[in-house]
Amino acid sequence: MAVLSSRSKWLLQQLVLLCVGCGLVGKSNAQPQSDLFTLVEFSQATIVAPNNSFVTLPCTAQTDNVTYPTVTFLQISWYRNGLLINFMRGGYYQGIQRLNKSEYAITSQLGILSVNQQTAGVFSCTARGQLNDGYLQDLSAWHNTTTVRVAVAPVITGDTQVTFSEGSTATLWCNATGVPQPSLEWWTEDNSTRLAAKNFSSLTQDHSSLSLTVFMVHRDDSGKYECRASNMAGITRKTQELFVHYKPIITEISESQLVPVRTNLLLTCKASGYPAPQVTWLHHRHNLSVVDRLVLSHARDGSLYGLESDSNVTTARVLTTDGGQYTCVASSDVGHQRRHVQITVQTEPDAPALKQESDVMQTTISVSWTEPDFHNSSIVDYDVQVRDLDNGAGGWQNVTVEDSVVRTRSAMACNLDPFTRYAFRVRALNAIGYSDYSNPLELQTQPLEPAQLEDVTAVAQPSGTTVEISWRIPNDWDMSMGVFRRVVLLHRILAFQDELQRTEFNVTARNATSGTVELRGLAKGTQYSISVLSNNGFFDSQPVTVTPITGTTIPGNATMFTVTPLSHERLSFDWTGIDDGGTPLTRLMLSYKYLETPDDQQSWQEVASGDLPLLTDHTVVMGNFSADTAYRFKLTTRNAKGKGRPSSFANVQTPPFQYPPNVEIANIMPTAITAVVQWRVLGVTPLVPVEMFEVQWRTETSLATSKFFDATPGRFDGKITGLPRDTRVYITIRAHNEYGAALNFSDDETVKTEMGLPGVPLELLVLGSSHDSANISWKVNLDEEFPATQLIYNLVLDGGQSSTVDYLVNVTANAGVIFLKGLSPTASYSARVYASNANGRSTSYRLSNFLTSGQPVSSGGSPLSISSAALTTTTVLFACSSVWLNLLLKWKRAQFYQQGTNIFPQLAVKGRLLPASLCPYPQLVFS
Numbered sequence: 001m002a003v004l005s006s007r008s009k010w011l012l013q014q015l016v017l018l019c020v021g022c023g024l025v026g027k028s029n030a031q032p033q034s035d036l037f038t039l040v041e042f043s044q045a046t047i048v049a050p051n052n053s054f055v056t057l058p059c060t061a062q063t064d065n066v067t068y069p070t071v072t073f074l075q076i077s078w079y080r081n082g083l084l085i086n087f088m089r090g091g092y093y094q095g096i097q098r099l100n101k102s103e104y105a106i107t108s109q110l111g112i113l114s115v116n117q118q119t120a121g122v123f124s125c126t127a128r129g130q131l132n133d134g135y136l137q138d139l140s141a142w143h144n145t146t147t148v149r150v151a152v153a154p155v156i157t158g159d160t161q162v163t164f165s166e167g168s169t170a171t172l173w174c175n176a177t178g179v180p181q182p183s184l185e186w187w188t189e190d191n192s193t194r195l196a197a198k199n200f201s202s203l204t205q206d207h208s209s210l211s212l213t214v215f216m217v218h219r220d221d222s223g224k225y226e227c228r229a230s231n232m233a234g235i236t237r238k239t240q241e242l243f244v245h246y247k248p249i250i251t252e253i254s255e256s257q258l259v260p261v262r263t264n265l266l267l268t269c270k271a272s273g274y275p276a277p278q279v280t281w282l283h284h285r286h287n288l289s290v291v292d293r294l295v296l297s298h299a300r301d302g303s304l305y306g307l308e309s310d311s312n313v314t315t316a317r318v319l320t321t322d323g324g325q326y327t328c329v330a331s332s333d334v335g336h337q338r339r340h341v342q343i344t345v346q347t348e349p350d351a352p353a354l355k356q357e358s359d360v361m362q363t364t365i366s367v368s369w370t371e372p373d374f375h376n377s378s379i380v381d382y383d384v385q386v387r388d389l390d391n392g393a394g395g396w397q398n399v400t401v402e403d404s405v406v407r408t409r410s411a412m413a414c415n416l417d418p419f420t421r422y423a424f425r426v427r428a429l430n431a432i433g434y435s436d437y438s439n440p441l442e443l444q445t446q447p448l449e450p451a452q453l454e455d456v457t458a459v460a461q462p463s464g465t466t467v468e469i470s471w472r473i474p475n476d477w478d479m480s481m482g483v484f485r486r487v488v489l490l491h492r493i494l495a496f497q498d499e500l501q502r503t504e505f506n507v508t509a510r511n512a513t514s515g516t517v518e519l520r521g522l523a524k525g526t527q528y529s530i531s532v533l534s535n536n537g538f539f540d541s542q543p544v545t546v547t548p549i550t551g552t553t554i555p556g557n558a559t560m561f562t563v564t565p566l567s568h569e570r571l572s573f574d575w576t577g578i579d580d581g582g583t584p585l586t587r588l589m590l591s592y593k594y595l596e597t598p599d600d601q602q603s604w605q606e607v608a609s610g611d612l613p614l615l616t617d618h619t620v621v622m623g624n625f626s627a628d629t630a631y632r633f634k635l636t637t638r639n640a641k642g643k644g645r646p647s648s649f650a651n652v653q654t655p656p657f658q659y660p661p662n663v664e665i666a667n668i669m670p671t672a673i674t675a676v677v678q679w680r681v682l683g684v685t686p687l688v689p690v691e692m693f694e695v696q697w698r699t700e701t702s703l704a705t706s707k708f709f710d711a712t713p714g715r716f717d718g719k720i721t722g723l724p725r726d727t728r729v730y731i732t733i734r735a736h737n738e739y740g741a742a743l744n745f746s747d748d749e750t751v752k753t754e755m756g757l758p759g760v761p762l763e764l765l766v767l768g769s770s771h772d773s774a775n776i777s778w779k780v781n782l783d784e785e786f787p788a789t790q791l792i793y794n795l796v797l798d799g800g801q802s803s804t805v806d807y808l809v810n811v812t813a814n815a816g817v818i819f820l821k822g823l824s825p826t827a828s829y830s831a832r833v834y835a836s837n838a839n840g841r842s843t844s845y846r847l848s849n850f851l852t853s854g855q856p857v858s859s860g861g862s863p864l865s866i867s868s869a870a871l872t873t874t875t876v877l878f879a880c881s882s883v884w885l886n887l888l889l890k891w892k893r894a895q896f897y898q899q900g901t902n903i904f905p906q907l908a909v910k911g912r913l914l915p916a917s918l919c920p921y922p923q924l925v926f927s
Helices: 006-013 894-899
Strands: 015-019 039-042 046-049 055-063 071-080 092-094 098-100 105-112 121-131 144-150 152-157 161-165 170-179 183-188 201-206 209-214 223-231 234-253 257-260 265-274 278-283 294-302 307-315 324-332 335-346 365-370 379-388 410-413 421-430 441-444 454-460 467-472 486-493 501-506 514-519 528-535 544-546 560-565 571-576 585-594 605-608 618-622 630-639 650-653 663-670 675-681 692-698 705-710 717-720 728-737 749-752 763-769 774-779 790-797 807-810 815-820 828-837 846-851 874-877 884-890 906-912 923-926
Touching: 046 055, 055 071, 055 121, 055 144, 071 092, 071 105, 105 121, 152 223, 152 234, 161 170, 170 183, 170 223, 170 234, 183 209, 234 324, 265 278, 265 324, 265 335, 278 307, 307 324, 365 379, 365 421, 365 441, 379 410, 410 421, 454 544, 467 486, 467 528, 486 514, 560 630, 560 650, 571 630, 663 728, 663 749, 675 692, 675 728, 692 717, 705 717, 763 828, 763 846, 774 828, 774 846, 790 815, 807 815, 815 828
Parallel strands: 015 039, 046 144, 161 234, 234 335, 257 335
Antiparallel strands: 015 055, 055 105, 071 121, 092 105, 098 105, 121 144, 152 170, 170 209, 183 223, 201 209, 223 234, 234 265, 265 307, 278 324, 294 307, 324 335, 365 410, 379 421, 421 441, 454 467, 467 514, 486 501, 486 528, 528 544, 560 571, 571 618, 585 605, 585 630, 630 650, 663 675, 675 717, 692 705, 692 728, 728 749, 763 774, 774 815, 790 807, 790 828, 828 846, 874 923, 884 906
16 A cells, blocks of 8 residues: 555545535435545435436536645546446446646536436446645545436326215325325315315325315215326326215105195105115104005105105095104115104084073073084084974074174074974084084973962861862963973961972872862961962962961970989989970979889879970979989970870989099199199099099198188199198098088098208309408399298318308398408408208308408508599509509599598409519509
């Protein structure tokens, strides 16, 4: 290897090789063959040329510094696919190599005469030369490659048709190959619009493919889309067709309608969808059947991407059964839709129904009817007809109706004959026609007022309660007055203006011209006013009045006679319904017998006669009967006509002597001198009521004392007083009634009365204390049965030492204050307070603890004078102390001194004095 000088190496390191082609610049990845060159720039890595085209590849090598030694470039060599090109074989040529010494560069061109698969490839150039500095050296330069490829026209692959459901995401793919890689575009079918990404679609480029995505694809997106692929070799087009399937939609359907019966009906239903929907009809949810009167027709039309289907239903002479719901169903593979049509068939109305309740008069009849079913066509009129049923075979006659007949549904037939039978019928009219006539309704007009009866007489019957009435029909009675149906009697006692009582007697013989009736149940010995009338079933005639007097009889017996024991010697006698025979009673006789004595050995004994009230209905109580005795009683009546029949017998057993019921004590609630006693009555409710209760009490050393309590319904207690305190008391009870006291008292119940001591004080509270005194407030209850009259208290020191003296405080109110004096300073006390009265003191005490303060520092007792009335606060200075402070301030206004009063408002202050460091003048401020 030749040895280079350092300068030669430096120059060689500045040499640059540039390969220029088609104006594009890139960087080489080639490795150097020697370390003399460090950088080679080249123009383009790949060149694509059309087939059979001419391409030149220039190559230039130069240094990058202006200060060069002389360099001689001998040549630039060209390589194809790593092999040195032999220009002698043809297909290539090398241009003239020019050495530009001013720029220290050499340039060469490689020409490819006809680019094809045989001449294209990977080309590289290499610069070789020597340094002209006295040394000759062959140099291997950097080399890089440029690829020459043949351009190929685009080829597009993919589907020609795609199908998506409406609302889904549709993607159309365009895949293309070619050299160079073709650019892709989507166009509309008419080549008018180049598609770009928008809010519902997107374009995605991926090397050799371009996808068109449509979000929420709609039927309107259906159609042909063109993919275009282009490069330098040409443009290729391919059409892709998008089909969007969508559910059937019924776009047109006949409206619901009213259809007159026996007319023609046409129903139309149109539906669109893709694929083409099938349209069918349902009637009442069943497939529509083809009959002689019904024709189904179908048609289909539409574009390639949306088809319409029609279906028509034609029905001739519609029947009522053709009404109802018709359903059009449009269906396909992707779904279905239903829509309904309501067909209402109009027919003639039903026949009306005449009401039985009609207004029938002597010459007019008003009829009414219910509204019939008018079958979807409103009624516009009614036709009413009448026919005479009694006067020959007359035909039906129209009745004039008012304009409001549709609303009132009533009509009146006038100028009719009295007491004549007529038949009525009615029919309704609507837009379709007349209904059938209703069933006939037979009615009869009222007759005229009947004629007055003649030869009317009234005869009283011997029973005294019946009057016989005779009558005769007048000769001028005709058929217009109707049929003589009954005799009507209106009667009342003549002396009284009572309401007339109506009694009707049907005439059984239709052709009777006279007759008699009996009016019964009348009072005896009474004059009546009786009006006699004829009646034809509709009206009464004018009355004929008679005034008969009923007869009198001996009195009747009581319809009810009962005897009820009220006690062992008193009975209650009750009777009702005595018939006095039409004349006043003169005597009532009450008689009795003993049931245990045979009838042949005794006669009826009269209890009373003149003492009984002469009343037909009464209750009387009588006494002095024997206890525990069986009696039989009867009641006999008498009037001016004579003695009546006795009543039915009434048997009764008087009860034994009625002692009061036994009573027992249920509970006793004692106090000191009283007791509340509660009791209960034993056994069933006594026949003779209890009038009072006797409560008796005694002690072991005293006689019995009784207190009586009136018997009050629902109350069984009483309060006894005057009992001794703290004593065992024996209490018993018995009942009294009108016949005396019960035979025995109840068993003794023993209780012990209380002492009558007052209760413990309600409250004890220390209001304040000083070194030698304390104020204690107290409360008691003066409303107690035995209230306190005094308070007893004593003091107990902390060590348990008790004062020897009990202090007494008179109690005149429910509350007060105890002022304790002479106490020891700095001591703990307990105050025990009892309540006391004449019976002793309470069983327990109320306790309150307190603490006295230390001995105060004397202030000399000199009053402090404050001269200014304007001051709102006053400061008092006092000496220091290390003990607790009880300071009592007393003050007056100046005029109080002048008036000689000795009332001092006071303020007690308790607390610890300030520390000694703040002495000698602690302060107290008050207002």
